[in-house]
Amino acid sequence: MKNLNLLNKFIFLINSVVALLLLLSYGISYVPPKSYALISTFSVSVPLLIVLNILFAVYWLIKLKKQLILSLLVLIVGYSQVLSFYKFSSESVPKSEATFTIMSYNVRLFNVYNWIEDETIPTKIQEFITEESPNILCFQEYDSSTDLEFKEYPYKYKTNASKNNKSELAILSTYKILDSGFIDFPNSANSAIYADLLIESDTTRVYNVHLQSSGIDANVDVETLDSEQSNKLLKRLETTFKAQQHQAGLVANHVAKSPYKVLLCGDFNNTVYSYVYRILKGDLKDTFETSGTGFGSTFDFKYFPVRIDFILADQNFSSGTFKNYTIPYSDHFPILTELTLQK
Secondary structure, X not given: OOOOOHHHHHHHHHHXXXXXXXHXXXXXXXXXXXXXXXXXXXXXXXXXXXXXXHHHHHHHHHOOOOOHHHHHHHHHHOHHHHHHHOEOXXXXXXXXXXXXXXXXXXXXXXXXXXXXXXXXXXXXXXXXXXXHOOOEEEEEEEOOOOOOXXXXXXEEEEOOHHHHOOXXXXXXXXXXXXXXXXXXXXXXXXXXXXXXXXXXXXEEEXXXXXXXXXXOOOOOOHHHOOHHHHHHHHHHHHHHHHHHHHXXXXXXXXXXXXXXXXXXXXXXXXXXXXXXXXXXXXXXXXXXXXXXXXXXXXXXXXXXXXXXXXXEEOOXXXXXXXXXXXXXXXXXXXXXXXXXXXX
């Protein structure tokens, strides 16, 4: 500090605060929202904290100052968290006859309320699905009233919105569905479903999960929020994360009782640094972390990359290519991975 001018002393003070916050954030996934809701909301800021610490480290490196050690050490301590934010490379897994693809996509009701000023969005989504042709397709915020048939999928399991007053979910498959079921989330428009698919000669249970949404506009201008609006935003996040904890627990308990190997897909409405992600992931592998590259952003958030949609797989599956698509047909981006069952 002695060799720093006044401006750099101030910058290092801010750097110290940001580094401390990132260090503390590494334990957030173990904090139950129902007990410490305010602390749990901090998980959404972890990507920003990672970026800021990288920028501080680069700044001090350019200045040839030893202060770069602070952020560098914090980033190294949480290297697994940093690697969850950005993947530099992916595994190369050979394909076989047993290789199949699975996609997860929150289609935002196929733009039925014209959030995007483009009336051809449903057609574009159908053309995209036809072109990519995943073997298994998990839709969140599905809309069965939209005139889309997806004829290439002979096997379908969809929730009935008019019957249960829930946001619709759908699992479409080229593999036969042997059984299916619904997991209700009380006092919520959200839910989860599952389908037991006959893949080759094995049965695999596929879960499609849509956890509670905060209802916050992704493009809200946080820079213009006053203190009252910020407090309301935090309160809404606290309520959402508490609901998500209960919902994730219901799904995790159901997964634990599955008699089959499990694939779990969906929109978690929370990040990889959250309590609910850790609960749902359990012993499953995150296919982006094994096979993805880049930021893996799945949500159209203007401030920094956000990954809130996931494909988790049983350890008996090896994951090959993982794809993130940045197509502007929803507020979410679809994700797809290749999987091969190891026998």
